[in-house]
Amino acid sequence: MRRRLLPLAVCAVLVGGCESDEPQSMAPTRAVSQKALEGAPAPLAALHDQGSELLKGGAVAFEQRLERLEGYPVVVNKWASWCGPCRLEFPFFQSQAVKHGKRVAFLGVDGVDPEAEAEEFLAEYPVTFPSYVDPDEKVASVIEAAGAYPQTVFYDPRGEIVHVRAGPYSDEQDLAEDIERYAR
Numbered sequence: 001m002r003r004r005l006l007p008l009a010v011c012a013v014l015v016g017g018c019e020s021d022e023p024q025s026m027a028p029t030r031a032v033s034q035k036a037l038e039g040a041p042a043p044l045a046a047l048h049d050q051g052s053e054l055l056k057g058g059a060v061a062f063e064q065r066l067e068r069l070e071g072y073p074v075v076v077n078k079w080a081s082w083c084g085p086c087r088l089e090f091p092f093f094q095s096q097a098v099k100h101g102k103r104v105a106f107l108g109v110d111g112v113d114p115e116a117e118a119e120e121f122l123a124e125y126p127v128t129f130p131s132y133v134d135p136d137e138k139v140a141s142v143i144e145a146a147g148a149y150p151q152t153v154f155y156d157p158r159g160e161i162v163h164v165r166a167g168p169y170s171d172e173q174d175l176a177e178d179i180e181r182y183a184r
Helices: 003-014 030-039 042-049 058-066 084-100 117-125 138-142 172-184
Strands: 072-080 107-109 131-134 151-155 161-166
Touching: 003 138, 030 042, 030 084, 030 138, 058 107, 058 131, 058 138, 072 084, 084 107, 084 172, 107 138, 117 161, 131 138, 151 172
Parallel strands: 072 107, 107 131
Antiparallel strands: 072 151, 151 161
């Protein structure tokens, strides 16, 4: 009897580990994130205080935020909860925002997404920065990233766009290299 149950138990364990192809959140715990970001300059600390929040106000509010971030490089990730590639790369943004959050500003733009689904997504993949709600893609036009999802836009400290990446990051190292290259 035990010989028959052992293969079944092994299969149950293996199948149980294969529930989803989606990456699991790699978010540092809130305490780890807070500790790592302690002492961030006021404009960046204000972003951290709004971590995982969905902000309204459209393109005007977004542009006002960019003005307040002048002097810091900014990384903007355009995402949506329904976007499979966005889900794959979002854990990389979780990690990199904590790693670089004392010198680089991170912002999200949530486009064409039901608010409840976006909130659920951010509960699953919490980040240390807010996202602007963009149902009509007006913010996406401001950041020169209308259309495809995901897209990542890099601003220099003067507020000028220096790079737009269309499509997802396949691994965290690629994102880290772009942050080093463009977020100076």
